[in-house]
Amino acid sequence: MKNTNLVMFNFFMFLCFHSSSIKSQQQYSANKVFSCQPKDSFLYTCNDHYSSCHSFLIFKPQPPYTTVPTIAALMSAEPRHLARINNVSETAVLPPEKHVFVPVNCSCLAHYYQANTTFHITPQAKTYFVIANDTFQGLSTCGSLKHANRFNEFELEDGFELKILLRCACPTKDEVLSGIEYLATYPISRGDSVSDLARRFNVTAESVLKANGLSETNTIFPFTTLLIPLQTEPSSAQTIIQRYRPVTLVSSAKRSKEKKPLTVGIAAACSFLAFMAFLVTVLGVVYRRRKGKAEKSEEMTILPEDLLVEIASFEKIIKVFSFRELQKATENFGPKCMIKGSVYRGVFGNQIVAVKKMGIDVSKQVNMLSKIYHVNLLKLHGFCKHQDSSYLVFEYMTMGSLREWLGRQRSEETHGLHTRVQIAMDVAYGLHYLHNFTKPGYVHKNINSSNILLDSNLRAKISNFSLARTTNNGNDISALTRIVGTRGFMAPEYVGNGCVTSKVDVYSFGVVMMELISGKEAVVREGGHEVLLSTAIATIMEGENAETELRSITDLANEENGSMEYAMQMVKLSLTCVKQDPASRPTMDEVVSSLVKIQVDLQIAHLVRGTGRDRTIQKLVPWLA
Secondary structure, eight states: OHHHHHHHHHHHHHHHHHHHHHHSOOOOOGGGGGGOOTTOOOOOBOOSSOSEEEEEEEEOOBTTBOBHHHHHHHHTOOHHHHHHHTTSOTTOBOOTTBOEEEEEEEEEETTEEEEEEEEEOBTTBOSHHHIIIIISTTSSOHHHHHHHOOSOTTOOOTTOEEEEEEOOOOOOHHHHHTTOOEEEEEEOOTTOOHHHHHHHTTOOHHHHHHHTTOOTTOOOOTTOEEEEEESSOOOGGGGBOOOOOSOOOOOOTTTTOTHHHHHHHHHHHHHHHHHHHHHHHHHHHHHHHHHHHHTTOOOOOOOOHHHHHHHHTOSSOOEEOOHHHHHHHTTTTOGGGEEETTEEEEEETTEEEEEEEESSOOHHHHHHHTTOOOTTBOOEEEEEEETTEEEEEEEOOTTEEHHHHHHSOOOHHHHSHHHHHHHHHHHHHHHHHHHHSSSSEEEOOOOOTTSEEEOTTOOEEEOOOTTOEEESTTOOOEEOSSOOOOTTTSOHHHHHHOEEOHHHHHHHHHHHHHHHHHOOOSEEEETTEEEEHHHHHHHHHTSTTHHHHHHHHSSOTTSOTTHHHHHHHHHHHHHHHTOSSGGGSOOHHHHHHHHHHHHHHHHHHHHHHSTTOHHHHHHHSTTOO
């Protein structure tokens, strides 16, 4: 009897505890979310009404996530559903003044609701805190990233794949009875208030407060999230960002109280200052590390005065190496250290670099590379001037050039279509940055497979900027008297009259994509004479049996069934890039959008073909037809 009573008591306590936690509304995390502790995941708790549901995340476009395909890939959402809900095309470029709704499947796992995606660490997003609050805009949390991933927060490296738990929730039984069908997760920005959000989403302020366990006197903080209860699917009209007054307040009918705005304003300011203090700390650590590395230099080379003047205006630190340092690092430029031609492998302590000897003035190239930085552009560590020669010191790329890689003995695992699409994506991102996100914009002018280098993870970077020149974001047409470039990659308008715009790079990139699919060089031999690869592929695609003939000239024969469909899409995209009329070619922004769609569709197809993975893909991509 005693044991029976004990069991009944425990069961009663279980019901009391879980009913209170399961049936209750979600609780707003406030500034506790910044603790960044694994135990403080701050995901929304599951309730007893839904184990999974359709939900929405609200995201503000920011580079490089400014298109439907890139945002869909970031969130593991289906592009066509994202496009439909936001009333745009599947390749649309989204304006930064509008939020977008991202449809996701929200599932209950280990007592918490979450939508799952993955993210590869980049130099711009290299801490859990920055990834959660900057890249994902608070839709994930630092604590949940630490909890879900095995990597130490101080040892995160480029390319590491992180599991991202996105904050979502399903309506409770009471919310469903009141007519609520969906909960949308909204990341709070400076200036937001509950009353303004309620008006924008056509809901009552009381319903928002109740959905988040808030009262009228609570404060809301930037980089946190609120759940917006919706009775119907959201519409694109609700994503227009209002220009709010700069006071972060929860609206109430009691605003006449004079002390409340001040209290709330101070609280919001403290939260923002705490975040800024964190960033300052991180930047301080980075600065001290760079300073420590710079202090290891043995000596400085005395340079011409005009070059020193240019160095003074550089926007990031470029080290000036002594010739003695380079001799020591390359074993006096010995044959064992030669990579190819005038490029040598150098070792500085534990760091391996590539040293390139050049007989020309490199001041313009150094000046350019000191002002730009992107993960898909080869990083310049420093340079040296000695007698009549100049030396550039770059990061070392283990796998060499794309041309060399395509010519090696290959396996399906390392040379499959997935890998090639990713390489194309990397190059496209690099060119997109050069054309649109540098001031002034640049045209590379010499894109070819020998100037695309691969690291140990087969991620691509663009190199050799000796021919690069400025342009007004690709809009100004310039004419050159001297035509310099690589045969098979040069655009016809450049060869004919020296005209240079960003579309010259687009043409060259189209040829690189053809090389990636076919494995062949830009100039091939047919019937005893040389033919441009672009001409050969264009002829094949005009025939009746295009896919069969294309398969015969590619090295994708061992790819699993269905991959050739996406190889064909790549080829069709490449053909638009090499059109004779520059105005008919896409911009790199449009190329990136198309490639992301191909990449996402290829990944989805791969998962669907996998045995026993139908349920997995349904979770990754909601409403998959």
